[in-house]
Amino acid sequence: MTMYDDVGGDSALERVVSEFYERAVRDEITSSWYRKVTNPEKFKSHLCAYLAVVLDGPELYVGRSMRHAHAGLQITPAAFDAMLALLVGAFDVTGMEPELVGKVHSRLQRLQAAVVNAPPPSGSHDHRHL
């Protein structure tokens, strides 16, 4: 039994993604990106297929790599954190167990380095000195 089966397969992921997208186009931080998506239906179906792979389901994702898909989008660390919170939060429509949602969260968190391609705005306080 994979996490993909646990969550309820494609129909559940479609509900997650549609809920995520509605929240993302309204969110103060993420809306400026998601309102510019050229083909929302295609984007949503690609995100579903991508999530299916992340949840150990069918490997049917045929879109671009995460690095390539986000190249040029100027994604800051804060935008990544906001997006991830919305995406993981959208799993609440499925009733998936919090422990499994936590696992999905940590798998998606690993994509940070591939997706983030802009520094935090200058003047923002980052004490990590990385």
Ligand code: HEM
């Ligand atoms: C774990 C994090 C993320 C995942 C798994 C993810 C997943 C995806 C996928 C699967 C696509 C479609 C790629 C394609 O069609 O070839 C995509 C496109 C896109 N993503 Fe992300 N993404 C993530 C983070 C973000 C963040 C943080 C932002 C901005 C705040 C963002 C903004 C976009 C936009 C605007 C597009 C569409 C570009 C276009 O119109 O073609 N993504 N993402």
